[in-house]
Amino acid sequence: MSMKQTKAKWMGVAVMASLLVSSCKYETSNVTGWNYNDPNNGGYQKVPYEEQETGPGLILVEGGTFTMGRIEQDVYHDWSNVPRRVTVSSFYMDETEVTNFNWCEYLYWLRRVYTDFGQIYTNALPDTLVWREKMAYNEPYVEYYLRHPAYREYPVVGVSWLQATEFCAWRTDRVNEYILIREGVLNWDVTFQPNDPFTTDEYLDQPGGVPHTNGVENLLVDLNKQSNPGPGKKGKKALGRRHVRMEDGILLPRYRLPTEAEWEYAAYGLIGNSVEERIVERRIYAWNGHWVRNPESKWQGEMLANFVRGRVDYMGVAGKLNDAADITAPVTSYWPNDYGLYNMAGNVSEWVMDVYRPLTSEDADEFRPFRGNVFKTKVLNAEGIIDNKHDETIYDVDAMRIYLDSFHLARSNTGYLTDIEDSLLKYLKTEIVDSAISVKNSYRKSYQKRANLVRENEQLIQASIIIREMFDAALVDFEVNLRADPRYENYQIEIIPVLRVKLSDFVINTPGNVKWRQVTEEENIDRRTYRKSDNIDYLDGDIASTQYYGTAGHSKSGAVISEVNSDTRWQENIMYQSRYEGVNRHDNSASPTTLVSNRTRVYKGGSWRDRAYWMNPGTRRYLDERRSTATIGFRCAMDRLGSPIGIGGKKKKKKKK
Secondary structure, three states, X not given: OOHHHHHHHHHHHHHHHHHHHHHOOOOEOOOOOOEOOOHHHOOOOOOOOOOOOOOOOEEEEOOEXXXXXXXXXXXXXXXXXXXXXXXXXXXXXXXXXXXXXXXHHHHHHHHHHOOOOHHHHHHHOOOHHHHOOOOOOOHHHHHHOOOOHHHOOOEOOOOOHHHHHHHHHHHHXXXXXXXXXXXXXXXXXXXXXXXXXXXXXXXXXXXXXXOOOOOEOOOEEEHHHOOOOOOOOOOHHHOEEEOOOHHHOOXXXXXXXXXXXXXXXXXXXXXXXXXXXXXXXXXXXXXXXXXXXXXXXXXXXXXXXXXXXXXXXXXXXXXXXOOOOOOOOOOOOOOOOOOOOOOOOOXXXXXXXXXXXXXXXXXXXXXXXXOOXXXXXXXXXXXXXXXXXXXXXXXOXXXXXXXXXXXXXXXXXXXXXXXXXXXXXXXXXXXXXXXXXXXXXXXXXXXXXXXXXXHHHHHXXXXXXXXXXXXXXXXXXXXXXXHHOHHHOOOOOOHHHHHHHHXXXXXXXXXXXXXXXXXXXXXXXXXXXXXXXXXXXXXXOOOOEOOOOOXXXXXXXXXXXXXXXXXXXXXXXXXXXXXXXXXXXOOHHHOOOOOOEOOEEEEEOOOXXXXXXHHOOXXXXXXXXXXXXXXXXXOOEEEOOOOOOOHHHOOOOOOOO
């Protein structure tokens, strides 16, 4: 061994020795002087933390200030998108749109886990009929687009805003579950308990660190339970165990849809279009220039996005299909923008979180603008513990009764109702829904002394048990009887799918989810940040819409008319007025006047079926959150916690000498 090698060896030993000595020292609080991570001192832990881990599929979008809103001509002349300067914090965003294969993985998981709750799987199915057109042969897309491997890497469509939001919640739980397994906190669930999935909220809310049923082992050291007098003096067997907490920084924030401001900011990708703090050229699209073809010599003339180039021109001329897509294209097609995000112009439009209002540009905050806040808190169960798990799907039985009532009346008035359908609807309403409401009312009496929230939760659970047990059986019996009756040999069975699909609209909560409630005005007394309207609706009360004026919306008695389905809202609204107010069914004063409601969500960007105008990130359109089309997809986002630029870009301040 040479002298240099010997010197290096002993230097290494010295470094290791110094590390061992330093490891026996505790870090002290600069506030109290007490030691952190000292079991003799109460065991308050300070866990090593560098920065937030980047979740699967995400890219960091460094925030900043930009001009949000219209930069092209206002072709609709509605002045609902006035330019204004805002600031967006750093956040994470999916590199690509969510694909058909991603969604099929989601569907597979739901079917595998919720074996007793088929409605959950049904609710997640995309509407493949969005491809169907009256005068076009689009049936191959209806049959094959979602599941065939040829479309595996294409963006999923036919997904409503509500379904996209549920996907984000599911993705959060699966990613955090994997992280805990990877870090050795959870065991791999070999046995697999159906109907009892891991959820992040449930894990964090477990009182006293009670293990989850799916193979959880509390492997993190709990210094409060540790019998060691100091670090490194006894074996691991003497260490206590505890759950992962938010303070450990192991779990990731929630996946969610991006806000409108975030999506628009990310689409422009101005990080590659600025010198120091000066933006050298204002962009119209997600790339430089005012054109839609690639100017670089290698790909000169090729389209930069998937859109309609001109009248009925969806993909160009045979032999030179430089659009390379008749409908959607694989999510990694074309060139990414300067953040590395694909298809922020063209391919499919994308859902964002915001509720639509034409005057949002005048109302929204200049820092992290967003419209759609509904402040909520978790519901406590009868024991005063966070109600974080349900064994039954919970339904809004009152809304269901209103719907069955109006549905029965609509079919009767239009002459569509047969005797056998009439008897079925009466049975559904009286024997099932009314009996469920009866149970709910009985629980109201038995829980009079309890808090309103606890009582309501117990009522809904008991009523929902009755509905789930009886509803499917009633529909199956009806279908069997109908087919066996010769009078209805050629009868088209419509009421069965209508009622089954409609049932899912009244689902309040599903097994494994945390139940939330809206924060009341009383809880927000003296909070300066609280606004009664929350800038969501122009009306007071529980009605969630500004769609109808005049006598619509409230009865003469002052009772709010419940919104059931936007598709049939006008007809049902007229029927309610006919029954309770004596209004003519064709009175124009109650006709629909606007689509603006709390259920109206913004979607951004152009699609494979749009002209180049809509590829401008500043454009905005809106659609009911329960609807879906063949041109709207989505991608997920996640909050960036801590430094907006990450460890690699942190600017350290020099200490003065």
